[in-house]
Amino acid sequence: MTEKFDHLEEPLEKFVENIRQLGIIISNFQPSSQVGLSQKLNFVVMGLQNIDKCTQQLRDITVPLEVFEYIDQGWNPQLYTKECQERALAQNEQVKGKIDTLNFPKYFQKTW
C-alpha cells in the first residue's frame, strides 16, 4: 500500500522541483536561458506523463472530501484524522453509557 504512494511521491517531488526551477528562470529571464526554459517545459510535460501513469494504480483509493476543506484553509490534514478519532471515541463512550444504563436493572436481578 505504501509502495503505491512512494511511486507517486517521487515524480510529484521532481515535478514540483522542476516548476520551482522554472519559476527561478522566469523571475529574471535572459536570452541565454531560453534553451533551459524549453528544456524545463519539456520536463514538466514528462513529469505530468509520469504522474498520469501512477494514477492508474491508485484508482481504488478514496479520500474524504472534508480533508480537502482542511487543505484549502491551509491547515494540516492530520488534524482531520485527529478530529475523527476524537469523535469516534466520544461516540463510543456515549453508546457505552447507554448500554450501561439499559443493563443497570440486571444488577438488581442478581442481588435479588
Add this chain to the structure above:
Amino acid sequence: MENFTALFGAQADPPPPPAALGFGSGKPPPPPPPPAGGGPSTAPPPTATSAPTGAEKSTAGGGPFYLMRELPGSTELTGSTNLITHYNLEQAYNKFCGKKVKEKLSNFLPDLPGMIDLPGSHDNSSLRSLIEKPPILGGSFNPITGTMLSGFRLHTGPLPEQCRLMHIQPPKKKNKHKHKQSRTQDPVPPETPSDSDHKKKKKKKEEDPERKRKKKEKKKKKNRHSPDHPGMGSSQASSSSSLR
C-alpha cells in the same frame, strides 16, 4: 381475554383450543398478572414462555403475541467495548491525539516551496474548485515541439511587481540545535544588539556563568534606582552616589 381480542378486531374463526397450542389441559389460560414493583424479577406467564415452532418465528403472527419477534442475537462486539483497542488503533490514537499536532500545512509539507499556508480561495488554487469545475482534459500529454516552443519566448529582465510575491517563501524557523551550535562556535559574547529580543532571551538556558553575572548586575542596578531602596532618597541623590 375479551379486551385482548377487542384491540386487534373480532376474528371470524373461533380461537383454537388451548390444547392445540400445547398449553396442556383444556382449561383457559390465566390472564397475565399485573406488573408488580419489581417487574423484571417476577416470572412471566406460562403463555409467553412457550416457545413457538421454528417455522413460525419469522412471521408476524408466529409468536404467542402478534408482531412479537425474537430479539436479535447477542454479539460479542458492542459499543460497550473500547473499539480503539479492539481494532489495534492505540498507536495511531496516541500519535495524533497524544501529541500536539501542528496546525499549519507547511508543517505537514515542509519541503514544498511557496506560501502554502494561505487559503486556496486567494489564489484560485483550491481543491474544492478543482472538484466542482474539473479542467477539460485532452487525450494525452504530448511533448512540446519546436514550433510550439516559439510561443514561450519571454521578454528579458525581472518580473513585474505583481508576480514577484508568488516567488517569496515564508521565513523558515531556525532549529534550537543550530542555535546552540552557533553559540558555542561564535566567540562574540551572547548579549549583542542582535540578541536583544525578549523571546530569544527567555528561550536561552541559564547555563553560562557570564549570563548569571550580568543578570545579577542588572538586578542590582534596578534595585539601586527603585524608590523602595532604603538608602535612596531621590533619583538624583542615587545617581550622584553611584558615580562616587
